[in-house]
Amino acid sequence: MVSQAMRYSSSSHLSDENLRKLAAAACFVEIASNIQKWELKELEAIVRNQLYPYESNYFFRMLTEGRAPSNKTIKEIKKVPALKGKRCCIKMWRDHKFWSLLKEQKPTEIEIDQALNAVTGSVKKIIWDKSAKTFGPRLLRNRELTDREMKLLATPQNLSSLISLTVIAREGYINRPTQDLLYPAYLIFNIFPEVMMKCPHLYIRWKLLIECLKPILIQPEDFFIEKYYNLDQYLEILPLIIEKLDAKYRKSENYTLPPKELIERYNS
Numbered sequence: 001m002v003s004q005a006m007r008y009s010s011s012s013h014l015s016d017e018n019l020r021k022l023a024a025a026a027c028f029v030e031i032a033s034n035i036q037k038w039e040l041k042e043l044e045a046i047v048r049n050q051l052y053p054y055e056s057n058y059f060f061r062m063l064t065e066g067r068a069p070s071n072k073t074i075k076e077i078k079k080v081p082a083l084k085g086k087r088c089c090i091k092m093w094r095d096h097k098f099w100s101l102l103k104e105q106k107p108t109e110i111e112i113d114q115a116l117n118a119v120t121g122s123v124k125k126i127i128w129d130k131s132a133k134t135f136g137p138r139l140l141r142n143r144e145l146t147d148r149e150m151k152l153l154a155t156p157q158n159l160s161s162l163i164s165l166t167v168i169a170r171e172g173y174i175n176r177p178t179q180d181l182l183y184p185a186y187l188i189f190n191i192f193p194e195v196m197m198k199c200p201h202l203y204i205r206w207k208l209l210i211e212c213l214k215p216i217l218i219q220p221e222d223f224f225i226e227k228y229y230n231l232d233q234y235l236e237i238l239p240l241i242i243e244k245l246d247a248k249y250r251k252s253e254n255y256t257l258p259p260k261e262l263i264e265r266y267n268s
Contacts, residue, residue, distance in 0.1 A: 018212055019099050020066030025266070026093040026201035027069055028062050029258060033200065035082045038259045047080050063204075063266060068094045093201055098159070101166045102212045112167055119160035126152055127164055147183065154187040157194035159202070165191075170216055188213065189234060193241045197249045197257070204258050206242065207267040210235070 037043045040059045047058075061067045069077065074090045077083070097115040100107050107115070116127060126149060145168060153164045169184035192210070196203040214231075246263070249255045257263075 015104075017066060018208060019102060020068060021208060022066075022102070022202075022205055022212065023094050023096065023099055024062045024066045024068040025205040026096065027090050028059055029201045029204050030088060030090050030093050031077060032059075032258070033256060034086050034088045035080065037082075038262060046082055047077055098163055098166075101163065101170065102216065104216070107170070112171070115163055116167060119163055121158075121160060122156055123153055123158075123160035123164050150184055150187060154191050157191040157198065159195060159199045161191055162188065162195050162199075166213070189231070193238070193245050196242065197245050197255065200256065200258050204263065205266055206263075210238070 031047075032038050032043055035043065035046055037046060040057075040063075043059050044057075058067075062069070069090060071091070074094075077090065078088055097111065097118050100111040101115050119127065150165070150168065153168075154161050165184045165188045169188060192206075196206050202209055246257065246260065250257055250260075
């Protein structure tokens with residue numbers, strides 16, 4: 001297993017502030033998408049009677065300052081008539097276990113367990129260790145994951161893929177030389193644009209998420225290998241990839257993305 005010192009660049013620093021901003025932005029998307037109002041002032045007007053004392057620019061502060069709602073505020077917001085009968089999972093997004101994988105410090109075994117318990121579908125089937133009756137951590141520590149298995153984890157290109165590959169890339173749960181540990185990191189950046197389209201809760205602050213992923217997955221000097229691609233060059237073209245996919249997904253009735261102006265404003 002690769003030592004922690006080898007996994008991190010000495011200049012890497014992931015602040016709690018960035019995690020708060022990601023979590024708060026996800027909460028905003030959960031509220032706005034359920035109420036079906038994205039304009040901040042309109043959204044405030046809808047929840048105004050439920051927030052006491054009323055705080056001006058509440059959603060603006062949520063998006064810019066990382067002010068995720070408290071348990072009390074969540075309880076009040078869920079009383080809004082526009083949310084009646086809807087499954088609005090604000091607390092789940094505020095406390096999502098994916099955030100614990102993005103911390104600068106190494107995640108605990110409990111945090112990894114909790115994060116992997118959030119995965120679903122085909123990804124869940126791949127990481128399930130039937131003999132141990134437990135999720136991925138025991139499975140990942142006890143045997144080598146093949147390239148094929150990692151490709152299968154990446155195939156759905158959704159949040160479950162991102163969670164499982166982040167665990168593998170960060171913790172080094174494959175018995176391989178250092179350079180080959182870059183493969184799951186490569187897969188993460190490869191599926192990143194599609195994951196954003198399928199998960200608007202992350203898409204709303206996608207550039208911040210990229211900044212959070214970079215230092216915990218790779219050392220920049222390690223990524224300049226022909227086997228994969230140059231990370232700096234990839235990051236230069238990533239906005240164009242995102243823009244093209246955004247246009248494609250907005251034509252589909254199966255996906256609801258935040259307004260383009262919001263995406264641009266909070267990823268400028």
